[in-house]
Amino acid sequence: xxxxxxxxxxxxxxxxxxxxxxxxxxxxxxxxxxxxxxxxxxxxxxxxxxxxxxxxxxxxxxxxxxxxxxxxxxxxxxxxxxxxxxxxxxxxxxxxxxxxxxxxxxxxxxxxxxxxxxxxx
Amino acid sequence: xxxxxxxxxxxxxxxxxxxxxxxxxxxxxxxxxxxxxxxxxxxxxxxxxxxxxxxxxxxxxxxxxxxxxxxxxxxxxxxxxxxxxxxxxxxxxxxxxxxxxxxxxxxxxxxx
Numbered sequence: 358x359x360x361x362x363x364x365x366x367x368x369x370x371x372x373x374x375x376x377x378x379x380x381x382x383x384x385x386x387x388x389x390x391x392x393x394x395x396x397x398x399x400x401x402x403x404x405x406x407x408x409x410x411x412x413x414x415x416x417x418x419x420x421x422x423x424x425x426x427x428x429x430x431x432x433x434x435x436x437x438x439x440x441x442x443x444x445x446x447x448x449x450x451x452x453x454x455x456x457x458x459x460x461x462x463x464x465x466x467x468x469x470x471x472x473x474x475x476x477x478x
Numbered sequence: 479x480x481x482x483x484x485x486x487x488x489x490x491x492x493x494x495x496x497x498x499x500x501x502x503x504x505x506x507x508x509x510x511x512x513x514x515x516x517x518x519x520x521x522x523x524x525x526x527x528x529x530x531x532x533x534x535x536x537x538x539x540x541x542x543x544x545x546x547x548x549x550x551x552x553x554x555x556x557x558x559x560x561x562x563x564x565x566x567x568x569x570x571x572x573x574x575x576x577x578x579x580x581x582x583x584x585x586x587x588x589x590x
Contacts, residue, residue: 394578396524403480404516404524404567409578417578453523460530461512462571463579468523 359383361469379437379454392457393437397450446476482582489588490558498585500551500568508549511571515553518565563589
């Protein structure tokens with residue numbers, strides 16, 4: 358059974374760096390073809406794809422946020438970490454991590470419950 | 479503004495059939511990249527509904543079906559039920575963005 362759970366601060370100040378951890382079970386991120394992605398959703402708005410890390414440590418980022426994002430994995434701990442620098446109130450959103458597979462494009466078959474991050478001074 | 483365009487809202491009466499479109503371009507759907515669909519019930523995380531254009535994960539009712547043609551894809555829901563009222567999102571990949579994926583803007587389905 359695959360499960361994922363996001364953890365991190367619920368409140369960050371503008372200009373601070375956000376660090377979110379995705380802790381998962383039921384799969385290994387060293388298995389070929391597997392990835393873990395991050396997606397966010399501002400309140401009342403659409404999903405926005407952020408970043409993805411592959412089993413072979415290849416990484417992909419949203420072009421619009423690439424300069425602010427870093428994604429890493431710790432296979433031994435079954436964790437993926439996303440950092441986002443220079444946080445702004447517009448970054449207020451629910452952040453999800455998800456197990457990702459490839460079928461001519463990546464899709465997310467298991468999602469965490471999400472964590473709401475508010476950016477405010 | 480997403481590169482994948484969905485209608486903001488659709489509606490239908492119980493038992494009816496509705497379709498939700500996802501319109502892309504030659505750098506995403508038209509380039510042959512697969513389209514995937516998610517259902518998001520209020521206050522919950524998205525759930526995978528369709529992957530690889532037309533495949534249903536285990537447990538998804540066959541009332542839900544997906545198709546793709548040219549630069550567009552569609553999600554069809556037959557025998558509409560009250561519990562289908564949710565937001566629906568399409569997802570694919572866009573080669574001009576060099577990222578990992580793009581989502582549509584979402585469609586709110588209202589069951590009348």
